[in-house]
Amino acid sequence: MKSTIPDTGVPITPPTGNGGDRQENRHEASLHGETLLRLRDYVVEGNIPEGGRVPERQLCEMLGISRTPLREALKVLAAEGLIELLPNRGARVRQLSQRDLEELFDVMAGLESLAGRLACEAITDAEITAIEQLHYEMYGHYLHRDMHGYFQTNQRIHESIVAAARNETLKSAYANFAGRIRRVRYSANFARKRQRWAEAMREHEAILDALRRRAASELSDILFQHLRNKRTAAIEHLTEPREDAPASP
Amino acid sequence: MKSTIPDTGVPITPPTGNGGDRQENRHEASLHGETLLRLRDYVVEGNIPEGGRVPERQLCEMLGISRTPLREALKVLAAEGLIELLPNRGARVRQLSQRDLEELFDVMAGLESLAGRLACEAITDAEITAIEQLHYEMYGHYLHRDMHGYFQTNQRIHESIVAAARNETLKSAYANFAGRIRRVRYSANFARKRQRWAEAMREHEAILDALRRRAASELSDILFQHLRNKRTAAIEHLTEPREDAPASP
DNA sequence: GCCGGCTATTTTGCATTCATTTTTTGTCCA
DNA sequence: TGGACAAAAAATGAATGCAAAATAGCCGGC
Incomplete structure (x- = not known):
């Protein structure tokens, strides 16, 4: 056969x-x-x-x-x-070939970048506060090395930004693409690399900062780059998936 | 009934x-x-x-x-x-409600903005030259007040940018959203307003300039704004569709 | 004359059936 | 033993059939 x-x-x-x-x-x-x-x-x-x-x-x-x-x-x-x-x-x-993944991550990056841009036009102070809350929560997870919690909160932050864009069409497209790579996101906890993790936290600080100032273009850039870095980490992880075995709890 | x-x-x-x-x-x-x-x-x-x-x-x-x-x-x-x-x-x-259209235009804007960003990474000089050709062609249509030719060439330019992004996933999503608003784009030749038309030409100059310099973030901004302005023109046109009746040939 | 309820027709949603194509299994021969 | 061919089995693609819902038409009442 x-x-x-x-x-x-x-x-x-x-x-x-x-x-x-x-x-x-x-x-x-x-x-x-x-x-x-x-x-x-x-x-x-x-x-x-x-x-x-x-x-x-x-x-x-x-x-x-x-x-x-x-x-x-x-x-x-x-x-x-x-x-x-x-x-x-x-x-x-x-x-999904590696190329497919790269493409998907880039499109996701573009959509989030757009979401950030639009969010700056419409987001309320209350929403920003909520995202700040999530941010601190995520920081806590980061400090406790709680990967699962970190990822979950991280996702909620990104979803909050998309929601703040006030664009159902965008939201729906975002959900679609997110679904396509979800399998990979789950199977590969690529961000275990410590350095990338810390970097991601810094990027999130910058995101929050730009959001507070409603700096649309800037936020757009940061979000794109943030997702781009995620992409790189994910691809690297898939290519040589080791490093997380001998990790401390 | x-x-x-x-x-x-x-x-x-x-x-x-x-x-x-x-x-x-x-x-x-x-x-x-x-x-x-x-x-x-x-x-x-x-x-x-x-x-x-x-x-x-x-x-x-x-x-x-x-x-x-x-x-x-x-x-x-x-x-x-x-x-x-x-x-x-x-x-x-x-x-499509007016809100739907606004959302669709914004998503298109985001996708083109992304396309521009990605194109800066991958576009060849030959491709830029080709787009320049299209640009001059479009300028010709503009001078001759040839709306139909103008739109056609304009669309080819935008498609060229998307193609230069080297991302089939993006291309496909772009085509999908373009299809949804195509009916409106055709039925409403919204850009008849002279002022907007001239403005669009200037924006296209800026797009080309940024593309030549491979200025990703900048191009991203310009493209987004360009589409945003198109959106505004389109919505305005739909709200009060007159002005093109007493036009000179 | 107009509105509301009742029946007939149409239309939709899904199951079933039929025709091909593919895949598997079995057998024969080198 | 292994490969090639052939037949059987299964799976797919599409058409048809059937029950339920909706629409249209009709009649009677107000």
């Missing part, structure tokens, strides 16, 4: 509860909408290995639906870039 | 030849892929009035296919934001 593409089977686990509707509006009503949400989460959470095939029949019985709504959802996921559809050969979880 | 939503019928015209595959890779193989491309063009070209319903059966016979692939294509178009799916009530061409 064996074709060139590894034909990983799907371990048929019970469906994960629909986490939350990040992106779609109110598709819960229709079956295909529900299916879309669940399938998206299912894929984003990494339940199917990279490049693995997405077997229609198994998913159908797993979700208890027929193939029609499932296939509709697959088409949408393909359009979103999460999976790819090989003609007559079914769907596969999209394999 | 009459519900709140205007129930515009679709004038059943022969299908337009598939212009070109902007966004999708090679979906020509499958029927639903073909359908997707054709339907997208059909909608983007404005064959269905704003907010008009997209009747499955008519489109089926128009395209000569069954409902299954058509419905798959509709789901994708809905995910792209071109149409919206009302539960149990079919698809409608998405009506």
